[in-house]
Amino acid sequence: MATEALPQLKAKDFASDQEIRWCPGCGDYAILAQVKKVMPELGIPREKMVFVSGIGCSSRFPYYMNTYGFHTIHGRAPAVATGVKVANPELTVFVVTGDGDGLSIGGNHLIHAIRRNLDVNILLFNNRIYGLTKGQYSPTSEHGKKTKSTPMGSVDNPLHPLSIAIGAEASFVARTIDRNVQHMADMLRRAAAHKGTAFIEIYQNCNIFNDGAFLYSTEKDQKDDTTLYLEHGKPMIFGKERNKGIRLNGLNPEIVTLGEGGIKEDDLLFHDEQLAEPSLAYMLSRMRYPEFPEPMGVLRCVDQPKFDEEMTNQVKEAKAKRGEGKIADILNEGDTWDVAG
Amino acid sequence: MTMPQGVQERTTVTIRFAGDSGDGMQLTGTQFTRTSAIFGNDISTFPDFPAEIRAPAGTLAGVSGFQVHFGSEELHTPGDEVDTLVAFNPAALKTNVDDVRDGGMVIVNEDSFGTTDLKKAHYDANPLEDGSLDKFRLIKVPATKLTQEALKDSPLGNRDKDRCKNFFALGLISWLYGRPLHAVEEWIDQKFGKNPDVANANRTVLHAGHAYGETCEFFEHTYHVSKAKLPPGRYRRISGNEATAIGFIVAGKLAGKDVFYGSYPITPASDVLHVLSRYKHFDVKTFQAEDEIAAVCSSIGASFAGDLGITGTSGPGLALKGEALGLAVMTELPLVVLNVQRGGPSTGLPTKTEQADLFQAMYGRNGECPMVVIAANSPADCFDTAVEACRIAMQHMVPVNLLTDGYIANGQEPWAIPDADKMAPIVVKHPGPVKASGGNGNGNGDVDPPLFKAYLRDDRLVRPWALPGTEGLQHRIGGLEKADVTGNVNYEPENHEHMIATRQKKVDLIAQHIPEQTVMGPDEGDLLVVGWGGTAGALRTAVERVQKQGKSVAHCHIRYLNPFPRNLGDVLKRYKKVLVAELNCGQLRFILRGKFLIDAYGVNKVQGKPFLVSELENKINELLSN
Ligand SMILES: Cc1ncc(C[n+]2csc(CCOP(=O)(O)OP(=O)(O)O)c2C)c(N)n1
Ligand code: SF4
Ligand SMILES: [Mg+2]
Numbered sequence: 001m002a003t004e005a006l007p008q009l010k011a012k013d014f015a016s017d018q019e020i021r022w023c024p025g026c027g028d029y030a031i032l033a034q035v036k037k038v039m040p041e042l043g044i045p046r047e048k049m050v051f052v053s054g055i056g057c058s059s060r061f062p063y064y065m066n067t068y069g070f071h072t073i074h075g076r077a078p079a080v081a082t083g084v085k086v087a088n089p090e091l092t093v094f095v096v097t098g099d100g101d102g103l104s105i106g107g108n109h110l111i112h113a114i115r116r117n118l119d120v121n122i123l124l125f126n127n128r129i130y131g132l133t134k135g136q137y138s139p140t141s142e143h144g145k146k147t148k149s150t151p152m153g154s155v156d157n158p159l160h161p162l163s164i165a166i167g168a169e170a171s172f173v174a175r176t177i178d179r180n181v182q183h184m185a186d187m188l189r190r191a192a193a194h195k196g197t198a199f200i201e202i203y204q205n206c207n208i209f210n211d212g213a214f215l216y217s218t219e220k221d222q223k224d225d226t227t228l229y230l231e232h233g234k235p236m237i238f239g240k241e242r243n244k245g246i247r248l249n250g251l252n253p254e255i256v257t258l259g260e261g262g263i264k265e266d267d268l269l270f271h272d273e274q275l276a277e278p279s280l281a282y283m284l285s286r287m288r289y290p291e292f293p294e295p296m297g298v299l300r301c302v303d304q305p306k307f308d309e310e311m312t313n314q315v316k317e318a319k320a321k322r323g324e325g326k327i328a329d330i331l332n333e334g335d336t337w338d339v340a341g
Numbered sequence: 342m343t344m345p346q347g348v349q350e351r352t353t354v355t356i357r358f359a360g361d362s363g364d365g366m367q368l369t370g371t372q373f374t375r376t377s378a379i380f381g382n383d384i385s386t387f388p389d390f391p392a393e394i395r396a397p398a399g400t401l402a403g404v405s406g407f408q409v410h411f412g413s414e415e416l417h418t419p420g421d422e423v424d425t426l427v428a429f430n431p432a433a434l435k436t437n438v439d440d441v442r443d444g445g446m447v448i449v450n451e452d453s454f455g456t457t458d459l460k461k462a463h464y465d466a467n468p469l470e471d472g473s474l475d476k477f478r479l480i481k482v483p484a485t486k487l488t489q490e491a492l493k494d495s496p497l498g499n500r501d502k503d504r505c506k507n508f509f510a511l512g513l514i515s516w517l518y519g520r521p522l523h524a525v526e527e528w529i530d531q532k533f534g535k536n537p538d539v540a541n542a543n544r545t546v547l548h549a550g551h552a553y554g555e556t557c558e559f560f561e562h563t564y565h566v567s568k569a570k571l572p573p574g575r576y577r578r579i580s581g582n583e584a585t586a587i588g589f590i591v592a593g594k595l596a597g598k599d600v601f602y603g604s605y606p607i608t609p610a611s612d613v614l615h616v617l618s619r620y621k622h623f624d625v626k627t628f629q630a631e632d633e634i635a636a637v638c639s640s641i642g643a644s645f646a647g648d649l650g651i652t653g654t655s656g657p658g659l660a661l662k663g664e665a666l667g668l669a670v671m672t673e674l675p676l677v678v679l680n681v682q683r684g685g686p687s688t689g690l691p692t693k694t695e696q697a698d699l700f701q702a703m704y705g706r707n708g709e710c711p712m713v714v715i716a717a718n719s720p721a722d723c724f725d726t727a728v729e730a731c732r733i734a735m736q737h738m739v740p741v742n743l744l745t746d747g748y749i750a751n752g753q754e755p756w757a758i759p760d761a762d763k764m765a766p767i768v769v770k771h772p773g774p775v776k777a778s779g780g781n782g783n784g785n786g787d788v789d790p791p792l793f794k795a796y797l798r799d800d801r802l803v804r805p806w807a808l809p810g811t812e813g814l815q816h817r818i819g820g821l822e823k824a825d826v827t828g829n830v831n832y833e834p835e836n837h838e839h840m841i842a843t844r845q846k847k848v849d850l851i852a853q854h855i856p857e858q859t860v861m862g863p864d865e866g867d868l869l870v871v872g873w874g875g876t877a878g879a880l881r882t883a884v885e886r887v888q889k890q891g892k893s894v895a896h897c898h899i900r901y902l903n904p905f906p907r908n909l910g911d912v913l914k915r916y917k918k919v920l921v922a923e924l925n926c927g928q929l930r931f932i933l934r935g936k937f938l939i940d941a942y943g944v945n946k947v948q949g950k951p952f953l954v955s956e957l958e959n960k961i962n963e964l965l966s967n
Contacts, residue, residue, distance in 0.1 A: 016817065017792060018829065047774075047812045052642070055820075063817050063830065068809035070645055071819025072638065073668050079635035083642025083650060084809070086626055087601055091646065091809055109638075112631040311626055318621035325623030327594050328761035330587055334577050335524070336758065337379050341573035 011036040014046065016066045022057060027178035027204035031125065032064055034181055035094075038188040039067075042092070049092045052081040054106055056098035056132045058125035058204070075106025078113035081120050082307075089308045092192070093120040099140040100130045103159050107139075114168040116307035117196040124161055124199070127206035128213050135209035147209075162285035162299060165199040166278050171304040172198040173281060175296050178205060179218040183229070183296060190298055196306045216289050217296075226289050230297035235268040238293045245269075246287075253283060255292065273301045347562040348519065353412030354566055355420030356514065358507075359437045360429030362395050362405045365507035369427075370407025371753075372511055376524045378578040378755055381568030382411040385878065386753040387419035387951070392608070392691045399453075399461040401432045413567040417719070417878030419752065421953040425517075427510050429453060429484075431462035438474070447477045448513070450506070452485035480559050484509045484550075491549035495542045505546040512550025519565050522547060572757060579756040581720040581749035581875075582609070585653075585679060586616035588727025590623045593649050595728070596735055596767035599624040601643035603636035604653045608691045609747040610681040613653045633658035637665040637678065644674045645818070647771070647808040649731060653679035655747075656698045657688065659705070667706045669740035670844060672818045673796075673804050676740035677730045678712075681750045682874075684949045693949025694748035696874050697925040702742040703903055703932065709841045711848045713737075714903040716744040718877035721756035723749060726900065728767075735769045737851055738803045744902075746924075748951050749875040772805045775813030795828035801854070802847035804828075849904050858906035862888060862895030868965055869916035871941070873899045873929055876952055880922055883957035892965055902929070910937045920944060920964055922957060 014036040022028045039049070049067035053059035055074035062069030068091075072080045077095045085093050095113075102110045102124045113120070129147070130136040136149040140161065144153040165173045172194040176187040184202065191198035203214040216226045224240040236246040237258070245268040247256045256263050272280065281300035288294060319325075356373070360366045367388055378384050387408040396403030410420035422442040428434040430453040441447060454469055468474055469481060488506040495502060508525075515522055526544055533540035554560065579587075593600035602625065604614045618627040626648070630636035637652040644650030654662065659680045669676045682698045684690025702714045713733055717726035723745055730743040775793070795816040796804050807814040816828060824831035825840060860869065861881060872880045877898045884896040897912060899905065913919055913933065919941040921930035927943045934941055944960040946952060 016815075018817075045812065047815055048810055050646070050809045062819070065817075066815055068815050069817035069819075070642070070672075071817065071821065072641075073664055073820055076634060076638040076665065079630065079638035080642035080645075082628065082630075082635070083601060083603065083639035083644070083648075084646040085642075086628065086639070087599065087643040087646035087648040087650075088808075088810060108631055109635050112635065311628075315621045315624060315626065322622045325590070325594070325620060326761075327591050327764065330590055330620065330623065331758050331761055332575070332577070335375060335379050336575050336577045337381060338575050339381065339568075339571045339573050 009040040009046070011040060014039045014066050016064055018063045020064055021060065023208050025207040026057070027127065027206070028058060028061070028125065030178040030181060031123070031184065031202055031204065032061065034184045034188060035065070038185050038192070041189065042192050044092050048090065049094070050084055051094045051096060052077045052084060053096040054098070054101035056101045056130070057206070058098040058131070059096060059101055061096040075101050075104070076109060077101070078106065078109040078120075078122065082113060082116075082118055085118055085120055085308045086311055089119070089312055095120055095122040097122065097124050098131070099124065099126045099128060099138045099161070103139045103161060103164065107164075111164065111168040114165055114170045114197050114199060117171050117304050118307045119196055119309065121191045121198045122200070124201050125204040126161060126201050127204045127210055129206050129210035131206045131209055160285060160288070161201040163282060166282045166285055166300060169278070169304075170199050170300065171196040171302050172298070173285070173300045174199070174298045175201045175203070175294070177203040177214060177217060177296065179214075180296070187298070190301070194301060196304055217294060226293055228287070228293040228295045230271045230273070230284070230295050230299065232271055232273045232298070235265045235270050237265070237268065253287060253292065273298045275300075276302060348565050349562050351564050351566050352414055353410060353416060353420070354424050354518065354564065355408060355410045355422065356425045356427070357406055357408040357423045357437060357440070358427045358510065359404060359406040359433035360507070361398050361432070362391060362393070362403045363398060364405070364429045365504070366405045366407050366429070369507045369511045370409055372525050372528060373514060373520070374409045374411070374753060375528070375578060376515065376520045377409070377411040378576070379524050380520060382413065382566055383416045383569035383571060384578065384754060385410045385416045385419045387748065388751045390692055397461075399430055399432055399458050401436055401462060404433045404436045406433070406437060411566060413569050415569065415571065417882050418951070418954060421955050425514070427514065429507075429510070431458050431464050431468070434468060435462050435464065438477075441477055443476050445477055446480065447474060448480045448482060448510070450484040451481040452483050482513065482553070487549060487553060488546050491545050492542050495545070496538050497542050501539070502542065505542050508543045508546040509550035509553070512547040513554045516551045516554030517560060517563055519563055522551060571755065574757045576755045576757055578753050579721055579724075580612075580751055580753045581717065581723040581745050582612040582681065582751065583616055584721055584723035584756065585717070585727045585743075585745060585750070586613045588724040589617065589651055589677070589731065590620055590625055591724075591764070592728045592731030592767060593624065595764060596649060596731070596769050598647070598649040598735070598769065599626060600651060601626050601628065601640055601648040602651045602653065603628045603630050603639040603643070605630050605633045605636045605658060607655045607658050609683055609750050610653050610655045610658070610679065612750070613679065613681070633661040634665060637662040637676075641665060641669050641672070641674060641676055644676055645672070645809070649677075649735065650675065651677040651679065651731070653681070655681050655683045656685045656701065659698065659701055663706050666712065666740055667708060667710050668820045670706070670710050670712060671820050671823070673738045673844075674740070675734035675738055675806070677734050677743055678740060679743045679745070682744060682746040684947075690949040692747065694746045694875065694951060695924050695947060695949060696746055696876070697928065697947065698744065699873075699902065699925065699928040699932075702744055709845065711845050712903065713739055713741040713848055713851060714744065715741065715901050716874040716899075717749060718874055718898055718900065720749050720752050720754045722877075724756065732767045733851060735767060735806075736803070737801065737847070737854070738806060739848065739851075744874060746875045769806070772807050772811065772814060774811050792827070794826050796823055797826050801850050802843060852904040852907045855901050855904075855906060857908045858897060858899065858912050860895040860897045860912060863893055864895075865915035866893035866895060867916065868894045868918045868920060868961065869897055869913065870894060870920050870922060870957075870961060871897045871899065871913070871929070871933070872922045873902060876922055876924060879952040879954050879957055882954045883961060886954070886958055887961050887965070894961060894965065899929070905936070913937055913939050918942065918964055920961065922952065922960075924952070
């Protein structure tokens with residue numbers, strides 16, 4: 001991306017004039033703050049950025065950014081973003097969606113945008129609840145979840161966003177959490193640097209309808225044991241004492257303790273986000289609390305053909321082969337005949 | 342010019358080719374039409390095929406037909422009655438013979454009238470022998486045998502040889518109507534050039550059919566249909582779907598815009614996607630979306646980012662697009678929504694025509710959600726109407742519903758090719774950049790330019806089409822109610838009412854930028870026959886016939902359905918009676934009655950078929966006589 005002699009922008013330059021209407025204490029604030037902080041680092045002028053969202057608390061996001069923005073309809077942001085990016089591939093496009101928006105009503109569009117590897121960044125704010133409609137269970141709510149619409153507990157099996165993304169052959173998949181702002185900023189940078197669909201699941205606390213859904217992964221005394229921060233090329237080690245690791249046992253991951261029974265770092269799984277084969281990433285996406293520490297970071301980052309680029313190339317190729325189309329040519333194609341006056 | 346012996350002159354002829362879906366009837370009909378058009382006749386066609394790709398062979402459900410009307414005078418319909426029916430099997434005979442005029446010719450492939458064939462078509466007795474076809478001139482041709490015989494030296498297998506028999510019929514009919522074969526031969530070479538055995542076989546059979554006509558002595562004479570006296574100019578044969586696609590492409594070029602076409606395959610609209618996808622060198626981007634919702638949403642996104650966003654579908658798809666159309670109305674972005682109507686409701690009659698989506702186009706969205714609606718009235722007219730839909734969408738920043746239907750989408754007619762140099766450009770404006778010198782945009786900043794007003798309107802109430810990428814114009818749009826001028830989210834009661842009224846007025850004002858309604862016939866009188874869309878040809882023909890009988894009747898065909906032309910109310914009130922003809926149960930009639938408080942009669946048909954001229958003529962005469 002071209003960085004002309006731009007005046008150095010700051011986070012506040014990315015703030016719009018609109019009053020923010022999320023509940024005080026909502027995790028969305030932290031995400032907005034990190035996005036505003038990271039955007040100036042990208043060296044992309046504000047007018048070249050477009051934030052596209054669906055409907056939900058999370059989807060109000062574009063109103064608060066001093067960029068171009070489109071708050072569309074429920075679930076359809078990836079589809080709208082497809083048109084935006086194809087119409088003008090020079091734009092940097094972010095899609096902001098929720099767990100309901102992206103995985104319930106808009107699940108179809110999400111998987112298709114991902115499998116096409118459209119060059120956009122998709123931020124899925126997962127609060128495991130429908131916030132805007134005041135607290136029904138969502139497709140990521142855990143089985144048995146008691147909500148307004150499931151007083152006896154939900155009998156639905158939850159979806160796991162990262163597994164869905166990897167199943168759709170995503171070229172970049174990461175997870176982060178609203179409470180770890182450093183890490184979130186890193187993930188945003190990584191996503192922005194990636195060409196093709198970059199999918200980030202962001203654990204987001206809805207303090208009104210699902211407060212503490214992710215406490216297990218943020219509380220000081222717990223988080224080191226419940227999360228696994230991935231680093232490319234490094235062994236998968238976690239735990240307060242940094243003495244626990246993930247080892248492969250047959251086709252399944254297992255938790256082992258370093259030093260116990262002679263287990264060394266070399267026996268552990270080493271993270272490789274660049275594997276062409278997505279099985280490792282998929283396996284990681286299935287590691288869930290409380291059985292496993294939940295992976296944070298980049299699960300997968302590979303280079304694949306990009307939809308918008310290929311579409312643009314086809315237009316170029318057609319022009320190179322057949323010349324720039326002229327109105328008179330298309331009108332006069334096929335069998336023509338003249339009627340004399 | 343003296344006619345050779347045994348040649349009779351005809352002004353118009355209607356031929357229908359009918360056979361099994363696998364018999365190649367569409368191809369035969371298309372090639373005969375093509376030859377006639379190149380020869381210089383006026384033409385109008387009506388392909389009629391089943392929804393199933395290949396229903397069991399020989400069954401009534403599997404019959405596919407192609408009707409062509411050609412003549413030496415101007416034609417506006419594919420013909421009410423069939424002069425010559427070519428029936429390839431008993432099922433085709435059974436389903437089509439009732440449309441043949443008394444004394445008309447019925448040519449059958451007698452080789453396909455065995456006991457099982459007859460049974461599949463539910464015939465108890467062989468109609469070729471029981472006298473039931475006595476009122477027609479029945480001509481029995483052993484087309485299967487003759488085809489095999491003609492190909493006895495061909496290396497093709499028997500099945501492949503058999504597949505050539507439609508060229509036998511084409512050769513025979515070409516002989517009967519004095520059509521040269523070279524245009525078909527050229528086409529065969531082009532189509533099968535890579536497969537010389539197939540090309541040779543088809544060519545051989547074509548000539549065999551032609552020679553058979555000359556030698557068989559069934560026919561007392563051949564027929565001649567002179568060139569039509571069409572207005573001078575260059576012509577080509579075109580179907581409605583092709584014309585629509587070309588219209589979109591040309592509109593893009595006239596506006597200097599890339600065309601983005603988002604669509605999900607659906608009969609009878611898919612051909613528009615197919616045609617457009619072949620013209621990428623015209624800056625056309627086609628997107629086969631995962632569903633109709635994605636198709637319309639991607640087109641809206643493309644328009645937001647500066648392309649000419651178009652989405653195309655048929656009725657069931659339009660139903661899915663409803664919510665997104667509301668978004669396009671709310672965000673006031675240009676968008677063209679093509680609906681190639683078919684028989685409904687639900688999956689309905691996928692391959693048959695109907696005009697029953699007018700209410701859906703007008704009202705099929707939540708809230709007060711006015712949309713421009715315009716309709717094409719013939720295959721060639723789809724071009725002009727498509728260009729017009731794009732012009733209105735871009736110049737007025739509105740979504741436009743463009744209605745065509747299966748009948749004109751698949752039907753063909755000659756198109757007087759417009760002069761590219763004389764087409765008016767579509768002037769589209771985008772606000773230019775406003776320099777920022779950095780700093781914040783949150784209102785207290787001193788260095789940013791003033792905030793861009795995304796909903797500041799001009800005298801036509803049109804808001805600026807500000808494109809992402811333009812410095813200083815960053816703004817946010819969406820489906821929540823907007824404050825006028827700023828475009829910020831606003832829930833105030835008065836603002837909401839004001840915005841609803843403004844969106845309506847903006848559509849209403851378009852009436853100042855479209856032509857007035859014209860009529861064919863007297864400016865006032867006893868009866869005005871009103872129609873819209875693909876019924877134009879039949880209505881015009883019927884009204885002309887009644888006019889020739891000296892009666893006071895005029896034809897008014899409405900292209901602009903929302904807003905109506907500004908003089909339409911006056912026009913309607915100048916006739917004693919108004920008759921609204923539609924292939925639905927009276928949707929336009931309902932709207933006209935509500936809007937103009939006029940009484941209106943209806944002539945309506947919902948059989949998946951176009952109007953016959955005779956049905957309209959009868960209804961007109963009935964109304965005039967009491
Ligand atoms: C077509 C449609 N159906 C339903 C709704 C109501 N609705 C708005 S947001 C929402 C769920 C949002 O949940 P999520 O995507 O998780 O967003 P959150 O509010 O939790 O951020 C629903 C059901 C709607 N706006 N549109
Ligand atoms: S309801 Fe929940 S998600 Fe929505 S703004 Fe409030 S805290 Fe945030
Ligand atoms: Mg949610």
